Amino acid sequence: MRPRGSFQQHHVLTMLAVLLIVIGVVIGGVGLHYAESWLLAATGETLELAATEVADRLDQLLLERNGDARMMARSFSNHMEDQARLTAFLAWMKEIRAPMYLWLGVTNHDGRVVASTNPAFLGQDMSHETWFRSVLDGRTMYLSDVQPDIPSGGVEAVAFTVPITGPRGELLGG
Numbered sequence: 001m002r003p004r005g006s007f008q009q010h011h012v013l014t015m016l017a018v019l020l021i022v023i024g025v026v027i028g029g030v031g032l033h034y035a036e037s038w039l040l041a042a043t044g045e046t047l048e049l050a051a052t053e054v055a056d057r058l059d060q061l062l063l064e065r066n067g068d069a070r071m072m073a074r075s076f077s078n079h080m081e082d083q084a085r086l087t088a089f090l091a092w093m094k095e096i097r098a099p100m101y102l103w104l105g106v107t108n109h110d111g112r113v114v115a116s117t118n119p120a121f122l123g124q125d126m127s128h129e130t131w132f133r134s135v136l137d138g139r140t141m142y143l144s145d146v147q148p149d150i151p152s153g154g155v156e157a158v159a160f161t162v163p164i165t166g167p168r169g170e171l172l173g174g
Helices: 004-076 083-096 130-136
Strands: 105-107 113-116 147-149 155-157 171-173
Touching: 004 083, 083 105, 083 113
Parallel strands: none
Antiparallel strands: 105 113, 147 155
C-alpha cells in the first residue's frame, strides 16, 4: 500500500499538470485568434490596395482608349469617303496599340461598316447595335460593359464608340 500523503501529492501534481495544459491551450487559442485577426486585417488592407491599384490602372486604360477613339473620329471626319485611307489608319492603330484592340471599324451614318480591321465586316449593317444606336441618339461616347465581342470570335471585351461628326455637327458615322 501507498502512504496517504503520496496519493494526495500525486493527485495535486495531476491536477497541476491538467491545469497547466488547460492554461496552455487557452493561451494558444487566444494567440491563434489574435494572429488570425491580424492576418485577416493585413490581407484585407493588401487586397484593398491591390483593388485600388487595379481600378486606377483600368481608369487610365479606359481614358487612353477614349482619347484614341475621339482622335480617330476627328481625323476620319474629312475622309469618310476614302475607305482605303480609313482601313489603313485602323490597321496602323491596331498594330501600334497591340494588344489593346481586337478590331477597329468605322460605320457610315446609316450604320453600315465602311472600314474595318476585320474585312469580314465590311458592308455589314450595324445600325441595330446598341453602340451605334447610342451615338445616333446623340451620345458623345458609348462604353459597353465587358461582354463577348462577336467580331472577335466571342472574346470578352469592352466596346468604345464615338460619333464621327461633320463641320456642322452632323453625324457622319461611328
